[in-house]
Amino acid sequence: MEILANNLKRQYDLYAKEYEEKALAVLRKGWYVLGTEVSSFEQEFADYVGAKYCVGLASGLDALWIGLKAMGIKEGDEVIVAANAYIACVMSITMNGATPIFVEPDEYDNLDANKVEEKITPSTKAIMAVHLYGQSCDMDQLMKLSQKYSIPIIEDCAQAHGTKFNGKTCGTFGKVGCFSFYPTKGLGAFGDGGAIVTDDAELADYVRMYRNYGSKVRYENEVVGANSRLDEIQAGLLRVKLKHLDTLNEERNQLAKRYLEGIQNPLITCLQTRPHCYNTYHQFEIHCPKRDALITYLKDLGIGTIIHYPIPPYLSKAYAYLGYQVGDFPITEQYANEILSIPMYNGMTQEEQDYVINAINAFE
Numbered sequence: 001m002e003i004l005a006n007n008l009k010r011q012y013d014l015y016a017k018e019y020e021e022k023a024l025a026v027l028r029k030g031w032y033v034l035g036t037e038v039s040s041f042e043q044e045f046a047d048y049v050g051a052k053y054c055v056g057l058a059s060g061l062d063a064l065w066i067g068l069k070a071m072g073i074k075e076g077d078e079v080i081v082a083a084n085a086y087i088a089c090v091m092s093i094t095m096n097g098a099t100p101i102f103v104e105p106d107e108y109d110n111l112d113a114n115k116v117e118e119k120i121t122p123s124t125k126a127i128m129a130v131h132l133y134g135q136s137c138d139m140d141q142l143m144k145l146s147q148k149y150s151i152p153i154i155e156d157c158a159q160a161h162g163t164k165f166n167g168k169t170c171g172t173f174g175k176v177g178c179f180s181f182y183p184t185k186g187l188g189a190f191g192d193g194g195a196i197v198t199d200d201a202e203l204a205d206y207v208r209m210y211r212n213y214g215s216k217v218r219y220e221n222e223v224v225g226a227n228s229r230l231d232e233i234q235a236g237l238l239r240v241k242l243k244h245l246d247t248l249n250e251e252r253n254q255l256a257k258r259y260l261e262g263i264q265n266p267l268i269t270c271l272q273t274r275p276h277c278y279n280t281y282h283q284f285e286i287h288c289p290k291r292d293a294l295i296t297y298l299k300d301l302g303i304g305t306i307i308h309y310p311i312p313p314y315l316s317k318a319y320a321y322l323g324y325q326v327g328d329f330p331i332t333e334q335y336a337n338e339i340l341s342i343p344m345y346n347g348m349t350q351e352e353q354d355y356v357i358n359a360i361n362a363f364e
């Protein structure tokens with residue numbers, strides 16, 4: 001059997017007719033950038049997460065980059081971020097001239113809130129809470145620190161569309177919530193896309209201006225902005241998928257439950273979910289000390305897997321100038337050597353999942 005790590009065609013097939021009708025309707029309308037599909041999606045997505053405002057952007061990286069900028073992050077500032085986060089998180093910080101301050105992850109593979117306080121300095125101007133793999137950071141602890149030190153939080157929800165902590169949707173805890181709609185994400189488009197959500201009207205206005213060359217009124221430019229617009233086709237297709245997002249997230253929870261019950265191998269530990277968190281299982285993560293052998297073994301059986309992520313950002317070539325070395329964040333490095341995302345996608349059949357479970361259980 002051939003099983004992809006992520007099968008986007010399956011997701012598409014679930015609601016193919018609705019997507020096709022919407023795409024055709026937008027094509028026939030003759031208005032392709034910043035129109036009513038975008039403004040309707042912004043309203044619907046803000047309502048979905050429970051924020052006052054949403055501004056559509058071109059990507060998740062742009063959401064983080066412009067989100068930090070809108071919070072006033074600039075050269076000389078420090079931003080705290082998990083050492084095992086995705087490189088886009090770190091790039092959004094350095095693109096604003098600020099310095100990433102890395103913190104090890106906890107046993108849920110997300111920012112260890114107990115290790116944040118010791119990294120706070122007078123230059124700390126934001127804490128980035130990256131909700132990896134569909135589960136939430138410890139927002140209780142992070143919100144307490146945020147209030148104690150008056151340091152705002154920016155949330156990276158690129159892997160957490162609909163994830164909740166204590167019943168509150170991720171993206172609404174911090175000053176800004178940032179989303180990516182890259183096709184593999186929980187709410188994935190059919191191309192690139194992103195958005196910020198916020199309750200701050202002024203901040204939303206700034207982002208809306210920044211995304212369109214720093215312009216509110218055509219040909220009047222208030223700041224040197226960017227071209228970071230969500231297009232009408234993506235917004236229209238996202239509106240279709242958003243209606244089904246809760247169902248898709250529930251299906252992923254069912255798949256996760258079957259994995260958690262079915263995987264029984266002393267060499268493999270399934271990542272558990274933080275208490276009080278509604279996990280949307282963007283990925284299903286396992287840890288295995290013989291990870292690389294497991295990848296080859298599964299590949300030979302036709303099972304695809306992905307490592308999220310093999311190289312921590314501080315060890316990547318792009319950030320050699322920061323001067324970090326192997327050994328600086330031992331937990332992060334251990335995770336980078338042990339973690340593996342196994343097949344998880346909407347539309348995955350029971351037969352496919354049993355095949356994966358049996359293969360994993362037979363690994364030695």
Ligand SMILES: *Cc1c(COP(=O)(O)O)cnc(C)c1O
Pocket residue numbers: 059060061062086088089130132156158159180181182192193194
């Ligand atoms: C995908 C992702 C991003 C970047 O989103 P793009 O739309 O690809 O720019 C940022 N952070 C995390 C955690 C992601 O998974």
